[in-house]
Amino acid sequence: GIQVEQSPPDLILQEGANSTLRCNFSDSVNNLQWFHQNPWGQLINLFYIPSGTKQNGRLSATTVATERYSLLYISSSQTTDSGVYFCAVERKGSNYQLIWGAGTKLIIKP
Amino acid sequence: NAGVTQTPKFQVLKTGQSMTLQCAQDMNHEYMSWYRQDPGMGLRLIHYSVGAGITDQGEVPNGYNVSRSTTEDFPLRLLSAAPSQTSVYFCATHRGLDYGYTFGSGTRLTVV
Numbered sequence: 756g757i758q759v760e761q762s763p764p765d766l767i768l769q770e771g772a773n774s775t776l777r778c779n780f781s782d783s784v785n786n787l788q789w790f791h792q793n794p795w796g797q798l799i800n801l802f803y804i805p806s807g808t809k810q811n812g813r814l815s816a817t818t819v820a821t822e823r824y825s826l827l828y829i830s831s832s833q834t835t836d837s838g839v840y841f842c843a844v845e846r847k848g849s850n851y852q853l854i855w856g857a858g859t860k861l862i863i864k865p
Numbered sequence: 866n867a868g869v870t871q872t873p874k875f876q877v878l879k880t881g882q883s884m885t886l887q888c889a890q891d892m893n894h895e896y897m898s899w900y901r902q903d904p905g906m907g908l909r910l911i912h913y914s915v916g917a918g919i920t921d922q923g924e925v926p927n928g929y930n931v932s933r934s935t936t937e938d939f940p941l942r943l944l945s946a947a948p949s950q951t952s953v954y955f956c957a958t959h960r961g962l963d964y965g966y967t968f969g970s971g972t973r974l975t976v977v
Contacts, residue, residue: 759907788965796953796971803965841907843966851896851915851959852923853966855907 757782757846761856768832769864776827776859778842786845786853787818789827793838801827801840832863868892871956871969878946878976886941886972888956894967896959897939898923899931901952902971908955914939946976 758781768774780787789801802809806820813833818825829836839858845851872887890897898913900923910923914933928950930942943950956969 786963790968796973798955798968798971800965800967805963843907851898851913852910853898853900853908853957855909857905857907 757784757844757849757854759842759844759854759856761840761842761859763859764857765860765862767862767864770832770834772832772863774829774832774861776829776840776842776861778825778827778844778856780823780825780842780844782823783847784820784844785847787825788843788853789816789825790841790843791836791838792841792858798841829861832861834863834865837861837863869956869958869967869969871954871972873972874970875973876975878943878974880946880948880976882946884943884946886943886954886956886974888939888941888969889937890939890956890958890967891937892958892960892967893936894958894960895936896961897933898957898966899929899939899941900955900957901925902955903952911941911954943974948976950974951976 760779791799802816804818808817813830815828841858842856843853869890895916899911900908912931914920954972957966959966
């Protein structure tokens with residue numbers, strides 16, 4: 756099956772720093788999403804981005820489908836950005852099955 | 866607009882007991898699914914449904930049953946709980962291809 760690898764596994768930053776999270780996937784996809792799981796366990800959909808670039812405030816994401824990777828950028832980090840960031844993909848022809856990476860645990864220190 | 870509602874939020878079961886986790890959505894989405902999340906891992910698909918009356922197995926279906934009698938509801942049944950089913954369970958909906966998923970707030974289940 757399709758493999759989804761996220762890096763780095765852990766990231767500790769000071770408030771105000773910028774960060775880049777990476778997601779590599781091993782097959783063609785028709786759906787790629789980035790999620791933030793906050794310390795209370797809630798999953799927040801950040802981006803639906805099977806290709807191209809999107810921006811939402813301090814967050815932006817880029818997916819290069821031909822090279823099978825996606826990047827999530829967080830600028831001017833705030834303590835509320837802490838949590839785990841997941842990349843999840845739906846392989847073409849897989850019929851609605853999201854395959855998840857193991858996540859990047861981000862800690863923003865004040 | 867509640868989105869996706871899961872109940873209960875927490876549950877403790879004894880080995881061998883059965884129970885049903887409830888999931889309801891008010892987004893009129895055809896596609897619903899159940900995932901489990903074990904500590905330090907991403908989510909894994911248990912079962913999914915592409916519409917009322919249609920369900921299929923995901924990656925880890927053993928020990929779980931589902932049914933989809935209405936568009937709004939997609940309950941997950943544990944037939945005979947085992948400690949290996951201790952996990953956080955998430956229900957999700959989406960409109961279909963080319964759309965993002967929306968997740969409920971999760972049910973934390975402990976089997977002792």
